[in-house]
Each structure stands twice: as C-alpha cells, then as structure tokens.
Amino acid sequence: MSDDRPRPVTVARQDRPGGAVQDEALAERVAEFWDAARRTAGRVGRAAGAGERVEEWSEDAAPPDAWAFGDSPRLADELLALVLAGRKTAAASLVVEFEDVGDPLPVAGDLSIVLDGRGEPGALIRTTQVEIVPFADVTAEHAWLEGEGDRSIESWRAEHQRAWRGSLVALGRELDPSMLVVCERFTVLFPA
Template structure:
C-alpha cells in the first residue's frame, strides 16, 4: 500500500516517562557517533532534539520511517499554516530531529539540510521524488497531499488552496548509518 503524505506528524506525549527514557537513550547512542556528523557535534550540548513521527497513524509512521532508513525518503513537506496554528517555528537548516516509528520507538536522527517555502502548485517534481512515497511522481504527491491537507486544515482557520504555502524540507540521516 502506498503511503500518504507525512505532513501531519505527531509528537510523543509528555506523560510517558518510559518513552522519554527510550528517546534519551537513543540520543545518547547517536551522540556517541557525533564525530561522524561534522558540524552537528555541538548539538550534543544543546539537549535532546524534538522527537516526532511522520504521518497521522502508526501504520503510516512505520511506512515512512522505513523509507527514511532505506534512503528512499530524504524530504518532507508540511502546510506552513500548521506551524502558525501550533505556534511553532519553521524548520531551519541544521535542525536535528529524532524520528519515531508507529509505536513511538526512536528510529533515526535526521538533520535538516534545506528549507524552502513555495506555493502548493509550485512544489517541484524533484521534491516529490525525494519524498519517496507512492510512485514518486508529482501527480501522486499533489493528489495525496491535497487529500491530507483538506482533512488536517479543516480543524484550523485555513482551508486547502493550490496557492497555499508549503514548507519543503530536505534532510539527511545522521544515525543510524
């Protein structure tokens, strides 16, 4: 089954100390490999990065993190309005994140390498391909992201529009390698 867009990622709940401990242990293992990251080494002094999963369901989170670990997924996209609604900053190059699977287990440490904000209808074929989902085509990307954002934006003051701002993010896997 083809995966659907990953824009509606979720974060672990703060009231799960066991999960927080697993994330912290993962971070400790990852930072032990910091000499391989180059400039990201200083991040070990900044505290544990945000941990979240791609997608809006456990099955989708599993599918998408598997694409990341295989190297098929090196990009993601989200509706810029979601950051505004959640009062969160846009991602920036150099940001680190711990990607969780569908059961909340940490699977990958990624570093954002590039962020651009473009209208939905200006997302490139290259970006769609880098997301690694479905047949990797722009047509697939547009259909699935429109479907997803029509649903997720329904709970916000915004609604899907082909000119809406989309945050296109590229990333690299730092751990495991």
C-alpha cells in the same frame, strides 16, 4: 516538539507540526537513543542553538525534537522504512500547521529524532535544506525525493491534498494552490 529531559515528546501530524504528548517512558527512550546517536553521528549539538556545530558535547545537551511522519502509526512505520532505506530524503508540511501549534519552522542544521508508529526512536536526521513555496510550486524533484508512491508530482499532490484536507478542516481552512508548504530535505545521521 520538545527540548528538555524528561519532557513531553511531540509526535507530529503529517510530517512535522504537532501537539506535545507527555510520556515519561517515551522521553526516557528518546534520551537513551540520543545518547547513543550523538556519540556516533558526530559533534553536532544544540548547545549553541538548534543543530549548530559545537566543539565538544555537553553531557546535559538536550535531545532534539522527536516526532513521527504521517498521520497514523501504520504510515509512520511505512515512511520511516523509506527513510531508513534511503528512498525518502525530503518531507513537506503546511506552514499553517506550524503556526497553529506555535512550533518554529525547521531550518537547515536542525536535528530531529524520527519515531516509528509505536513511538520508538527510529533515526536521527539533520535538515539540510528548507524552502517555503506555494503548494502549486512544489517541484517534481521534491516529490521524487519524498520517495512515496510512484514519486510523481501528480501522485504527491493528490496524496498531500488528501492528507492535509483533514488538518485544514480542523483549522477552518481549505487547501488552495497559494497555500505555503515547507519543503524540507534531510539526511540520516544515525539509524536505530
């Protein structure tokens, strides 16, 4: 995830963590989207810190992190569509994935630009709540808010086990019920 212009734009594995990808054209499109979004979405800037409210915008305020949901362009498009339709208002990531790439964990108030499967900005979102719980303790409510599949906790667990298995193998780890999950809720401030 990135902060300066022009700069690397991070496209995430799964829901959030990931390695930076240098793409100046994408960074420019993200900066243009940010310029439009921040004027429409209200006075929430990064001048005082990630997502903290400020009295006035600074013209040189850096865009927030830009990333894509999912582990493929197809899934990024599907999940962004759920976000834009209002069905997906939550996400989940493994704490170890953030630790692996050295990214900070999300906090309430963080702003993010969600990218589609081609890397185009699709929405500006604000994190409204973050809870870190063991995999076994992710709630049915959280599964419902993620808006995927049949929205059941059983479906959520099966799909996330499948999705996270590959990234954990790369880390030399296996998913177990005590593994910590970042359960994040968000709201859309500006759709593309």
